[in-house]
Amino acid sequence: xxxxxxxxxxxxxxxxxxxxxxxxxxxxxxxxxxxxxxxxxxxxxxxxxxxxxxxxxxxxxxxxxxxxxxxxxxxxxxxxxxxxxxxxxxxxxxxxxxxxxxxxxxxxxxxxxxxxxxxxxxxxxxxxxxxxxxxxxxxxxxxxxxxxxxxxxxxxxxxxxxxxxxxxxxxx
Amino acid sequence: xxxxxxxxxxxxxxxxxxxxxxxxxxxxxxxxxxxxxxxxxxxxxxxxxxxxxxxxxxxxxxxxxxxxxxxxxxxxxxxxxxxxxxxxxxxxxxxxxxxxxxxxxxxxxxxxxxxxxxxxxxxxxxxxxxxxxxxxxxxxxxxxxxxxxxxxxxxxxxxxxxxxxxxxxxxxxxxxxxxxxxxxxxxxxxxxxxxxxxxxxxxxxxxxxxxxxxxxxxxxxxxxxxxxxxxxxxxxxxxxxxxxxxxxxxxxxxxxxxxxxxxxxxxxxxxxxxxxxxxxxxxxxxxxxxxxxxxxxxxxxxxxxxxxxxxxxxxxxxxxxxxxxxxxxxxxxxxxxxxxxxxxxxxxxxxxxxxxxxxxxxxxxxxxxxxxxxxxxxxxxxxxxxxxxxxxxxxxxxxxxxxxxxxxxxxxxxxxxxxxxxxxxxxxxxxxxxxxxxxxxxxxxxxxxxxxxxxxxxxxxxxxxxxxxxxxxxxxxxxxxxxxxxxxxxxxxxxxxxxxxxxxxxxxxxxxxxxxxxxxxxxxxxxxxxxxxxxxxxxxxxxxxxxxxxxxxxxxxxxxxxxxxxxxxxxxxxxxxxxxxxxxxxxxxxxxxxxxxxxxxxxxxxxxxxxxxxxxxxxxxxxx
Numbered sequence: 001x002x003x004x005x006x007x008x009x010x011x012x013x014x015x016x017x018x019x020x021x022x023x024x025x026x027x028x029x030x031x032x033x034x035x036x037x038x039x040x041x042x043x044x045x046x047x048x049x050x051x052x053x054x055x056x057x058x059x060x061x062x063x064x065x066x067x068x069x070x071x072x073x074x075x076x077x078x079x080x081x082x083x084x085x086x087x088x089x090x091x092x093x094x095x096x097x098x099x100x101x102x103x104x105x106x107x108x109x110x111x112x113x114x115x116x117x118x119x120x121x122x123x124x125x126x127x128x129x130x131x132x133x134x135x136x137x138x139x140x141x142x143x144x145x146x147x148x149x150x151x152x153x154x155x156x157x158x159x160x161x162x163x164x165x166x167x168x169x170x171x172x
Numbered sequence: 173x174x175x176x177x178x179x180x181x182x183x184x185x186x187x188x189x190x191x192x193x194x195x196x197x198x199x200x201x202x203x204x205x206x207x208x209x210x211x212x213x214x215x216x217x218x219x220x221x222x223x224x225x226x227x228x229x230x231x232x233x234x235x236x237x238x239x240x241x242x243x244x245x246x247x248x249x250x251x252x253x254x255x256x257x258x259x260x261x262x263x264x265x266x267x268x269x270x271x272x273x274x275x276x277x278x279x280x281x282x283x284x285x286x287x288x289x290x291x292x293x294x295x296x297x298x299x300x301x302x303x304x305x306x307x308x309x310x311x312x313x314x315x316x317x318x319x320x321x322x323x324x325x326x327x328x329x330x331x332x333x334x335x336x337x338x339x340x341x342x343x344x345x346x347x348x349x350x351x352x353x354x355x356x357x358x359x360x361x362x363x364x365x366x367x368x369x370x371x372x373x374x375x376x377x378x379x380x381x382x383x384x385x386x387x388x389x390x391x392x393x394x395x396x397x398x399x400x401x402x403x404x405x406x407x408x409x410x411x412x413x414x415x416x417x418x419x420x421x422x423x424x425x426x427x428x429x430x431x432x433x434x435x436x437x438x439x440x441x442x443x444x445x446x447x448x449x450x451x452x453x454x455x456x457x458x459x460x461x462x463x464x465x466x467x468x469x470x471x472x473x474x475x476x477x478x479x480x481x482x483x484x485x486x487x488x489x490x491x492x493x494x495x496x497x498x499x500x501x502x503x504x505x506x507x508x509x510x511x512x513x514x515x516x517x518x519x520x521x522x523x524x525x526x527x528x529x530x531x532x533x534x535x536x537x538x539x540x541x542x543x544x545x546x547x548x549x550x551x552x553x554x555x556x557x558x559x560x561x562x563x564x565x566x567x568x569x570x571x572x573x574x575x576x577x578x579x580x581x582x583x584x585x586x587x588x589x590x591x592x593x594x595x596x597x598x599x600x601x602x603x604x605x606x607x608x609x610x611x612x613x614x615x616x617x618x619x620x621x622x623x624x625x626x627x628x629x630x631x632x633x634x635x636x637x638x639x640x641x642x643x644x645x646x647x648x649x650x651x652x653x654x655x656x657x658x659x660x661x662x663x664x665x666x667x668x669x670x671x672x673x674x675x676x677x678x679x680x681x682x683x684x685x686x687x688x689x690x691x692x693x694x695x696x697x698x699x700x701x702x703x704x705x706x707x708x709x710x711x712x713x714x715x716x717x718x719x720x721x722x723x724x725x726x727x728x729x730x731x732x733x734x735x736x737x738x739x740x741x742x743x744x745x746x747x748x749x750x751x752x753x754x755x756x757x758x759x760x761x762x763x764x765x766x767x768x769x770x771x772x773x774x775x776x777x778x779x780x781x782x783x784x785x786x787x788x789x790x791x792x793x794x795x796x
Contacts (some may be wrong), residue, residue: 007502011495018491021463023550025483075686076676078762082295101673129675140676157677 020077041149042134049101049109060122066095066171067146070120071132073104074112076140082158083116089164090119094171099123102132102140145170173321176240179228180319186221186276187309189214190605194302197295206291211298215283216632218305219276228271229318238329241320242266248331250703250731258342259332264482265318267345271462274346274353275301282382284358289378293364300360307489315482334730334737338404342397348420349536351390352458355423355451357382358430362451363497366504371444376437379472383434384791386454387427391784394420399777403740410776413563418542419461422535426454429531431787432524439586442521445507446528452497459490464542523581530574537566569623575628575661578654581637582647597635604630615669626665632658649793653786659779663772671769677762680709684765688716691767704730706739709754709763723752749773 043057061067070086072079090097099120101109106125126132135144145153145167153170155163193214200211229242231242233256238244246263247256255262261270279301286294313316361379365371397420402410411417430450433443463486548554580597608626638653639647674691676684684691692712699706707727714720726739740753748771755764 003502007498010498014491014494014498017486020547020550021487022484024546025487075684077682077684078677 031054041144041146041151042131043137044134046124046129046131049099049106049125049129057172060098060124061149063148065147067098068095068167069098069100069135069144069146071100071102071126071137071140071142074103074108075104075141076102078158079141080116082141083119085159085161085164086119087117089167092168092171095167096121100126100131102126103129147171173237173239175228175232175235175237176319176321179225179232180223180317180333182225183309183313183317183319186218186225186272187306187313189218190306190309192301193218194299194306197299197302201292201295201299208230211295212223212283215276215280215298219280222269222273222276225714226260226269229269230257233257233260236329238327239322239325241316241322242318242575244322244326244329246332246361247329249328250704251332251337251379252702254339254342254714255332255337259336261345262332262336262342265312265316267349268308268312268316269318270346270349271353272305272312273303273717274349275308275356277356278353279305279360282361286378289375290368290370293361293368293370296364296367297357297361300363301356304356304360304493307493311485311489315485316414331703331730334728334735337703338400340396340400341404344393344400347389347396348393351386351388351393351427352423354382354386354389355427355458356456358386358451359455359497362448363500366448366500367504369504371437371448371505373438373441376447378435380431380434380438381791382433383427384787386425387431388784388787388791390420390424390427391780391787394424394781395777395784402773403742404737410773413541413558413560415542416461416465418538419457419464422538422542423454423457423461425535425538426450426457427490429528430454430525430533434522436524443525445505448449448501448505452494456490456494456497459486459493496603501518518584520581520584520586523577523584526577527581529576530570530577533570534567537563543782568621571661572624572628575632575658578657579632582650582654583635600634600638601627601631604628604634612669621671622665626662629658629661629665633662649789650790651786653783656779656782656784656786659775659782663775663779667770667776672769674765674767676765678765679761679763689767690714693763693765704728711752711765711767713750713752713767715769721750723750725754727751727756744774746774747771 024117041057041061045054045056046060047054068086068089072083088095089095097120099122101123103126109123124131132142141158143159143163144151153167159167175429193211196214197210209678229240231237232243233247234241234253235366236243236247236249236256238247242263242265246266247259251259260266272654279298282301283294283298361375361382362371365375365379397417398410401412401417427450428446433446433450436443437447463483541562545556545558548556583597605623605627608630609623611626612622632654636651636658639651640655674684674686676687676691678684678691678693680693680696685695690713692714694710694712696710697708699708707728707729707730708724711723711725712720713723721743723741723743725741726740728737730737736756738753738755740751742752743750748769751768751770753766755766
């Protein structure tokens with residue numbers, strides 16, 4: 001009796017597994033990585049470099065405003081090159097610069113800013129690099145232009161003078 | 173052209189012989205005084221036809237006979253000869269033909285080598301094995317014929333997927349299949365033994381050799397795949413909990429558990445239900461692996477062929493086998509009185525039983541992690557992927573008692589035991605804890621978890637190491653395998669703790685200056701090879717001790733099919749690997765550079781080889 005119960009329940013379980021596998025065969029399952037472009041920006045909870053409060057990302061990016069998210073690190077040589085351009089961009093009032101400090105130590109990051117100036121309104125700390133992954137970033141430096149919670153432009157590598165003009169045209 | 177015809181008809185003949193064999197076996201089963209000679213010769217003939225068919229495919233690949241669809245899809249005239257040959261099993265059709273080859277080869281060897289077992293048992297095993305073989309023949313001929321004819325004959329083939337053009341991967345499938353298919357013999361013979369009610373000590377001694385063969389090959393097969401992923405996929409890891417990796421790990425876990433159960437059954441008639449269920453599970457999990465990989469349900473680097481029709485066939489075949497074996501198990505298996513596990517609490521049997529439950533737990537974690545996304549997708553059309561954190565969180569805490577059990581379990585005696593030299597065992601534990609505390613403390617990692625983990629692994633390490641000196645040759649194989657396992661866990665832990673990584677974007681001529689490491693991107697060379705163009709970057713890397721090393725990672729742009737692969741450059745030394753890989757950044761003259769220092773990589777590979785060496789020694793050893 002007990003044996004039959006076990007047998008029938010085992011068979012039932014395998015029937016269910018069969019049905020599930022059978023159904024999943026019918027689905028096409030070609031997975032394409034999401035194109036992180038013209039796409040809603042990821043939400044994440046953020047720690048800041050220069051203050052101790054923790055915020056959700058929705059409170060950082062407001063709608064109808066242009067934002068520039070720049071991923072940087074003190075150990076990153078190209079970041080040093082593009083820094084003067086960011087300082088320049090900071091003068092533009094239509095654009096809010098947000099920094100993301102990538103895999104860096106707080107001390108080094110602060111001395112980097114002390115030396116070269118701080119163009120950022122806020123600086124998010126991405127200690128282990130996970131937030132950058134959510135943004136679909138390759139490495140440092142990388143820059144995203146955000147409008148209405150959407151990434152509208154992405155620059156891999158340090159910004160150049162041409163990029164600067166392009167950005168300024170974009171937010172006119 | 174002619175080879176395709178030969179190959180195709182050989183397959184059909186092989187299928188017919190399978191049916192004839194089943195008929196003869198049933199005839200022979202009725203009057204079973206001796207094994208019919210016809211059975212042996214027909215088995216040989218079946219093997220012969222499959223070999224002919226396989227060779228026909230190999231030759232078609234060598235001479236680049238593009239009238240054959242499989243060759244057209246997977247080969248190219250500019251490919252080196254070695255990869256033309258390995259291309260034979262680098263694709264769906266060819267790899268199934270290889271399965272079939274090993275299936276027929278193993279059953280033939282089984283018939284030849286099995287002595288001192290009842291004729292009925294041999295015949296019944298053959299019948300079950302033929303059911304599997306016929307299933308594979310039908311699968312091959314109906315849904316994935318390797319000898320489809322193409323007309324008009326194309327001039328050039330499409331080429332083999334470049335990431336598969338690699339020496340380690342060329343031998344990875346055959347080795348892995350030897351393990352998978354070896355488990356089919358265990359499956360058939362376990363069913364036969366259950367039907368005839370002869371799951372006993374005698375049977376355990378006989379089947380142990382087959383368990384060991386499959387286990388050794390499966391272990392080595394997984395190792396090769398892992399080495400390949402390490403240097404070819406360019407991620408710098410060796411295990412990604414990728415579904416297809418999991419699918420090979422699951423039969424391994426089941427098989428390892430089976431091996432331990434067989435060791436018990438060899439001495440004492442107990443744990444029979446475990447043995448039968450694990451025999452069934454090992455093979456069905458191997459089949460399940462084939463199903464998941466070949467049907468395209470899972471997405472992974474290994475998914476080559478997406479064809480629902482094939483998936484449906486394997487699915488039905490797989491579940492037929494599962495239901496058949498369940499029925500046999502429930503109808504014929506009546507656990508005896510002594511099968512109830514009323515062991516004395518402190519004995520080798522108990523420790524193996526505990527080991528079983530741990531292994532079953534690990535197996536379920538991997539199973540759920542692999543299959544759950546499929547279920548969720550069907551039930552709620554949500555797509556999720558289960559990543560390493562899931563496995564780490566669920567497996568690591570249980571690894572600690574598991575390691576301790578592994579150290580103490582073999583010290584126990586059969587039936588009833590009490591622990592000798594307790595002081596020694598205890599003092600080694602204290603030493604392990606102290607050493608690991610000092611190791612971990614010097615590196616600011618999570619102290620508590622890491623200390624406990626490392627001490628558990630170190631404890632096993634010390635105990636097995638000590639046994640080499642005091643136990644001499646008694647249980648040498650077991651000791652080597654367990655020693656290898658402790659080494660594996662230690663290497664993985666140290667590798668995780670002490671690895672460092674630098675990711676940066678660099679142009680040619682630029683220098684990255686980190687606190688400890690200086691990376692100079694010196695130059696770039698282009699080279700034209702027969703089937704690809706390569707970009708070789710030269711880096712000079714100086715670490716904090718001022719030691720300079722030159723590394724040259726490579727990007728290969730294959731012509732057929734047009735795919736770019738990154739070849740990591742790895743400097744392997746005894747203590748650490750230096751690993752560098754580059755990627756193109758789109759439309760920029762920057763390269764994404766990823767430099768990693770990975771300690772103890774070599775030890776991970778060596779320890780897995782040590783583990784399988786343990787199996788090999790048991791295999792060779794005469795039973796004492």
